[in-house]
Amino acid sequence: MNDETIICRCEDVKWGEIRKVLDKGYTSLNEIKRITRAGMGRCQGKTCRRILLREIAKYHKKRIEEIELTTFRPPTKPIKLGTLAGDDDD
Amino acid sequence: MIKKADIVIIGGGIQGCSIAYNLAKKGIKNIVILERNTCANGSSGRCGAGIRQQFGTKMNCILALESMKIFETLSEELDYDIELNQAGYLMLAYTEKEMKQFKKNVALEQSLGIDAKVVTPGEAREIVPPLNLEGILGGTFCQADGNVNPLYTTFAYAEAAQRLGVKYYPFTEATEIETENGRILSVMTDKGRIITSMIVNAAGGYSGPVGKMAGLDIPVYSQRHQILITEHIDLLWKPMLMSFSENFYFQQLPDGGILGGYGDPQNEVKGDNIESTWQFARTMAKKMVKLVPILKDVRMVRQWAGLYNMSPDAQPILGEHPELKGFYLSVGFSGHGFMLAPITGKLIAELIMEEKTSISIDKLDIGRFERGELIHEPSVV
Numbered sequence: 001m002n003d004e005t006i007i008c009r010c011e012d013v014k015w016g017e018i019r020k021v022l023d024k025g026y027t028s029l030n031e032i033k034r035i036t037r038a039g040m041g042r043c044q045g046k047t048c049r050r051i052l053l054r055e056i057a058k059y060h061k062k063r064i065e066e067i068e069l070t071t072f073r074p075p076t077k078p079i080k081l082g083t084l085a086g087d088d089d090d
Numbered sequence: 091m092i093k094k095a096d097i098v099i100i101g102g103g104i105q106g107c108s109i110a111y112n113l114a115k116k117g118i119k120n121i122v123i124l125e126r127n128t129c130a131n132g133s134s135g136r137c138g139a140g141i142r143q144q145f146g147t148k149m150n151c152i153l154a155l156e157s158m159k160i161f162e163t164l165s166e167e168l169d170y171d172i173e174l175n176q177a178g179y180l181m182l183a184y185t186e187k188e189m190k191q192f193k194k195n196v197a198l199e200q201s202l203g204i205d206a207k208v209v210t211p212g213e214a215r216e217i218v219p220p221l222n223l224e225g226i227l228g229g230t231f232c233q234a235d236g237n238v239n240p241l242y243t244t245f246a247y248a249e250a251a252q253r254l255g256v257k258y259y260p261f262t263e264a265t266e267i268e269t270e271n272g273r274i275l276s277v278m279t280d281k282g283r284i285i286t287s288m289i290v291n292a293a294g295g296y297s298g299p300v301g302k303m304a305g306l307d308i309p310v311y312s313q314r315h316q317i318l319i320t321e322h323i324d325l326l327w328k329p330m331l332m333s334f335s336e337n338f339y340f341q342q343l344p345d346g347g348i349l350g351g352y353g354d355p356q357n358e359v360k361g362d363n364i365e366s367t368w369q370f371a372r373t374m375a376k377k378m379v380k381l382v383p384i385l386k387d388v389r390m391v392r393q394w395a396g397l398y399n400m401s402p403d404a405q406p407i408l409g410e411h412p413e414l415k416g417f418y419l420s421v422g423f424s425g426h427g428f429m430l431a432p433i434t435g436k437l438i439a440e441l442i443m444e445e446k447t448s449i450s451i452d453k454l455d456i457g458r459f460e461r462g463e464l465i466h467e468p469s470v471v
Contacts (some may be wrong), residue, residue: 020142084375
């Protein structure tokens, strides 16, 4: 992995951007998400969350269990506004 | 953990960070910010991103106008791109009463130098081509309104403040405030005690409980407001769309995601619940698809909630508390705290330095409620 490696495909966030945030002294997944948008795209972090947790732990020399998860927000899968607005799918 | 500070700011959101930055710029050295989670984890990072100058009271108009002036050069000032996007706000009227209020608002705004205008339904559609005009009687438009990235803006203030020497403690919660004879002695945190004679309550949705720590009743309460955001799509229109009577706001952000929300103050329980509900997503989707029908095929990817910290007249409470020397309030922003923070942070810093404030804010003191001098803001969603 190098600075050009793409970590979050949905928001096009490279490892270099994440590393810079960690270099500044930030420690949490929540901060990384808010500063880089990693995990805020279409898949909502399903792809990059595990990689991020592993790399934050490695960077700060912690165990992966010590890195707090970000909130899992609904919906589980993207859903069309037209479907949500419809009356026939309760 | 530091043992002693000149000023302790409770709350590391946009208010706390803007106040700290403005104080540090004036040369104050020993400033501490206490944030129990991360920067922008509370209402600042959960807000709708909109910044506007179209309000119904002179006070809010002046504050918003001055705040916008700061936003316009803030990326350079803080050396952080906050993604300012002056795409405008289009306010829509659905009732005669609302149209009348809008005309009054525009007259007030124009008299203060805000470039807002009344628009016909036809003109509204010229500004936003995919608009369904059903039920719309007209509206108002201000091109200089728009949005910024609230996360970047909050971190930008926090980092700029730290470069000037402010100490920012994330994951550090204020738990007690020790006072004696109307003076502050110290703040207790979950990481130790800080001796100080000055505190700023900038705790947003939790400013009521922080007041109680100091033995003070602040007439604010918090209430959940929810938001959803869609996948990124090509730009369909530019301005924020907002209606008070139909109760919604939504806009397309520069990255293509459409963000929208509404509040339900009549039915929402007061408190700090920030769970998301399915009912919200469905109702919001209905409102969006009705006004802009082509949105029916756009997908929601996420929803969340945050707290409005409401004051009795929907205007902020700013200034020192009369019963506790050195205890400053920057609370009760009632849903427009993010957009006002650049100016209110500056004003609170001026108050603390005992300077003449650049805008007179005597009337926003906590004493106005006892005096019965409320300044009701009609234009909040």
